[in-house]
């Protein structure tokens with residue numbers, strides 16, 4: 063998926079991935095991240111996810127990374143949040159009180175540009191990427207995270223031949239293949255969610271599961 067694809071999705075408002083409620087799995091399992099008030103949670107490929115608000119309201123510092131300025135400005139405007147904007151070629155920092163979003167290509171972001179990260183929250187980020195990009199993404203996440211850092215990862219798993227992504231299907235086996243070498247991988251939850259996803263049923267899916275993983279970097 064090229065940047066253009068995502069810019070077009072944002073401009074046309076084709077953002078079916080955006081949730082209007084806080085993610086239930088995040089709420090159920092955030093404590094498993096082992097983070098304290100004031101800790102920094104990285105949200106890669108964050109879009110305008112409301113989950114960032116929830117995390118900030120819980121007292122965490124949120125650092126999002128997102129390629130679309132449109133998504134980031136929508137996030138601050140729609141939620142009535144003030145921010146300052148620091149503009150540099152290819153990377154704009156939007157800095158709010160507890161939420162900062164770096165608008166840049168995730169793959170170009172260096173660890174030194176970010177505050178020290180305590181945990182990572184990935185919902186609809188890994189699964190937004192085609193198969194060949196997923197190992198590149200996981201390697202890059204690995205470069206930004208120190209040993210001991212925990213991640214909460216939510217994936218979708220469905221018969222890939224029934225629908226073209228994104229979102230792409232990422233099975234629990236693939237999560238273990240991608241993360242296993244550097245992380246302890248614990249599956250926290252799996253759920254059949256086809257019944258409550260009419261947009262995917264309409265696209266012809268006959269099976270759809272969500273999986274939640276806790277990953278701890280060794």
Ligand SMILES: C[S@@+](CC[C@H](N)C(=O)[O-])C[C@H]1O[C@@H](n2cnc3c(N)ncnc32)[C@H](O)[C@@H]1O
Pocket residue numbers: 065068069079080081106107108109110111127128129130133166167168169185186187190228
């Ligand atoms: C499927 S959406 C998920 C957004 C968010 N995680 C959520 O739960 O709503 C994927 C997001 O990744 C952004 N994105 C895609 N490629 C990116 C890249 N290389 N760097 C930064 N953001 C990217 C897109 O603009 C889009 O907002």
